[in-house]
Each structure stands twice: as C-alpha cells, then as structure tokens.
Amino acid sequence: MKTRTVGEFMVPVSKYATVSKKATLTEALKALEDENMRFGDRPYRHASLVVVDKQGRAVGRVSQIDIMRALEPGYSEVGDTRWMERSGLTRRMLVTIREQFNLWNQPVEEMRKTMEGIKVAEIMQVPTEGEFVDETDTLNIAMHRIVMGRHHSLLVTRDGKIVGILRSTDAFNALYDMIFASE
Numbered sequence: 001m002k003t004r005t006v007g008e009f010m011v012p013v014s015k016y017a018t019v020s021k022k023a024t025l026t027e028a029l030k031a032l033e034d035e036n037m038r039f040g041d042r043p044y045r046h047a048s049l050v051v052v053d054k055q056g057r058a059v060g061r062v063s064q065i066d067i068m069r070a071l072e073p074g075y076s077e078v079g080d081t082r083w084m085e086r087s088g089l090t091r092r093m094l095v096t097i098r099e100q101f102n103l104w105n106q107p108v109e110e111m112r113k114t115m116e117g118i119k120v121a122e123i124m125q126v127p128t129e130g131e132f133v134d135e136t137d138t139l140n141i142a143m144h145r146i147v148m149g150r151h152h153s154l155l156v157t158r159d160g161k162i163v164g165i166l167r168s169t170d171a172f173n174a175l176y177d178m179i180f181a182s183e
Helices: 025-039 064-071 091-100 108-115 139-149 168-179
Strands: 018-020 048-052 058-063 132-134 153-158 161-167
Touching: 018 025, 025 048, 025 064, 025 108, 048 161, 058 064, 064 108, 132 139, 139 153, 139 168, 161 168
Parallel strands: 018 048, 132 153
Antiparallel strands: 048 058, 153 161
C-alpha cells in the first residue's frame, strides 16, 4: 500500500466546484450544486467548494457546514464551535444551546434573503498546514493526516500549487480496494 500515491486518487481541481472570494453565498451554493449535477452522484457528491483568487489560485474552501453555519447568523454569538466537536456534547446540551441562542427558528425557505448579503470571503476556511498533501505523497501519509485532523478532505499540491482534492471517501474506498484486492 505504501507505493500508491495521492495523485492516483485525488479529484483534480478542474473537476471540482470553484468560486471566487467575492461571490455571494447564493452563487457559491449554485456553483456547488451545478458541479454536482455535472459530476453526477457517482461515486459521491462534492461536499465543498474551492475558493480561488483573481489569478485562479486556490486560497481556501467552503464546506457544506460553513454554508449552513452562515445561514444561521446566531452562530456568531455562539462563537468558535470547533472545541465542541471534541467535547462530546449530549443531546440535551445541544438542545439547550439551540434554544438559548435561538438557532434555526427561522424557516429555511426564508434564509435565501440572507444569502445574498454574505460573501464567500467572510465564511471561507483558510486551510491549515495539516490540510495539505503533495500529489507524490503516499496514501498512507494522506490517511494519517485525515485521521489526525479529522478532515473530510485534503488539498493536494504540486510545486506548491493546489491541483486537486483528496476526499476522505476516496481514500477510504482506495483502502478498502487495496485490502480486499487479493480476494
């Protein structure tokens, strides 16, 4: 398994939804859905967008969770929720947080008005060092980064430029195929 490289399993950026930092949330959501329609549901839908600058270089990404968070402005009062992810919140605690901060009480259909006022630059995530992997790195290295960072995907680079996305789903499927290839 150590000889298989990330480049073999990544989705090239050209086959991934991209959006400008200046795009609205509405434009981002449409770009994600348009790319999923073009790509189809096989093998899996894309769960994020790559954010590009004026020169077309990837500078960040926006996930489905980022979009949902942006649609509910009350999360800004909750603050950084990343610590909660690992704290093992109970169902009761989650209900209390939702009620205390009055989250998701507006009908989803009415949230479209909010989307036009939000720019991608406001909600995009700038990747950390651990979210990058070189296309020549082994799949073992990538899986380690996915596991340790609990990442849904990694940005794949060549000569410092982002050239693809390695989704955890693709890495897992490759793992499965390699383990059971001898059957």
